[in-house]
Amino acid sequence: xxxxxxxxxxxxxxxxxxxxxxxxxxxxxxxxxxxxxxxxxxxxxxxxxxxxxxxxxxxxxxxxxxxxxxxxxxxxxxxxxxxxxxxxxxxxxxxxxxxxxxxxxxxxxxxxxxxxxxxxxxxxxxxxxxxxxxxxxxxxxxxxxxxxxxxxxxxxxxxxxxxxxxxxxxxxxxxxxxxxxxxxxxxxxxxxxxxxxxxxxxxxxxxxxxxxxxxxxxxxxxxxxxxxxxxxxxxxxxxxxxxxxxxxxxxxxxxxxxxxxxxxxxxxxxxxxxxxxxxxxxxxxxxxxxxxxxxxxxxxxxxx
Ligand SMILES: NC(=O)c1ccc[n+]([C@@H]2O[C@H](COP(=O)([O-])OP(=O)(O)OC[C@H]3O[C@@H](n4cnc5c(N)ncnc54)[C@H](O)[C@@H]3O)[C@@H](O)[C@H]2O)c1
Numbered sequence: 243x244x245x246x247x248x249x250x251x252x253x254x255x256x257x258x259x260x261x262x263x264x265x266x267x268x269x270x271x272x273x274x275x276x277x278x279x280x281x282x283x284x285x286x287x288x289x290x291x292x293x294x295x296x297x298x299x300x301x302x303x304x305x306x307x308x309x310x311x312x313x314x315x316x317x318x319x320x321x322x323x324x325x326x327x328x329x330x331x332x333x334x335x336x337x338x339x340x341x342x343x344x345x346x347x348x349x350x351x352x353x354x355x356x357x358x359x360x361x362x363x364x365x366x367x368x369x370x371x372x373x374x375x376x377x378x379x380x381x382x383x384x385x386x387x388x389x390x391x392x393x394x395x396x397x398x399x400x401x402x403x404x405x406x407x408x409x410x411x412x413x414x415x416x417x418x419x420x421x422x423x424x425x426x427x428x429x430x431x432x433x434x435x436x437x438x439x440x441x442x443x444x445x446x447x448x449x450x451x452x453x454x455x456x457x458x459x460x461x462x463x464x465x466x467x468x469x470x471x472x473x474x475x476x477x478x479x480x481x482x483x484x485x486x487x488x489x490x491x492x493x494x495x496x497x498x499x500x501x502x503x504x505x506x507x508x509x510x511x512x513x514x515x516x517x518x519x520x521x522x523x524x525x526x527x528x529x530x531x532x533x534x535x536x537x538x539x540x541x542x543x544x545x546x
Pocket of ligand 1: 256257258259260261262263281282283284301302303304305306321325343344345346401402403404405406
């Protein structure tokens with residue numbers, strides 16, 4: 243959003259502040275190009291006209307965060323389906339381009355070393371509420387592709403892999419902000435399971451660059467494209483990097499998944515994006531490595 247304003251665009255942000263905060267827009271609060279609307283997307287009466295006159299819609303509003311999803315699967319499903327349907331419905335009338343943010347969660351329990359956009363998906367059973375997020379986002383993907391195929395909406399689906407940045411909240415289970423605040427407070431860093439599960443962390447600025455490039459790429463319409471970094475780190479190693487970069491005296495506590503979430507909770511051993519399609523379409527590859535990302539989230543300067 244700051245990037246669009248800096249490029250001279252007018253930006254309307256619609257947010258119900260369920261997990262977000264206007265504080266995140268502090269640097270552009272009084273920018274003349276910014277309009278803020280505090281509402282759920284689907285309930286806002288101005289949605290149709292705004293989408294019709296927009297150059298693009300970046301649709302990020304969703305129920306997010308593992309803890310929230312596990313506690314409130316019905317809310318997760320309803321929000322993720324309803325808001326995307328409202329956006330795509332409006333865009334279908336005006337043919338406004340849409341960039342929809344889906345998630346690496348749709349790859350489910352696949353144990354492939356790289357997740358590619360054409361892969362089969364292996365989502366867990368509906369009795370485990372954590373899968374409600376992946377399934378609702380996957381249905382959004384189907385809907386987006388149907389709107390592309392049937393109504394000609396230029397929509398691109400971006401599957402995001404662990405995007406992190408300084409304004410991300412740890413309140414709803416996001417790992418890096420949780421680790422950073424625990425390390426700052428000298429409290430133990432809670433690592434779920436054996437900590438050998440790996441993730442690839444991508445700096446939010448790199449994700450924004452990729453989203454903007456996908457919007458500007460006509461060949462991306464109707465496509466699913468991974469966005470993330472492909473450098474893997476285990477959660478245990480990540481905890482150690484956080485402790486060392488912050489010079490913290492914190493220890494690491496291993497916590498069984500059942501104690502953190504729900505009985506039978508299923509986690510993915512690894513989640514690493516195949517980024518070749520992103521690079522082919524946009525010429526872009528995310529750059530920042532893990533230490534840089536950790537330091538940025540912690541508000542420290544770049545790694546030496
Ligand atoms: N951060 C990641 O690693 C990641 C990974 C995969 C997918 N995503 C997707 O990226 C998008 C942004 O996620 P984020 O991580 O920045 O989380 P976030 O909580 O910062 O962003 C979601 C925003 O949507 C708002 N919102 C929620 N429901 C709404 C509704 N009904 N109407 C209006 N606003 C609503 C929230 O208040 C919040 O500001 C989401 O669609 C998420 O599924 C993020």
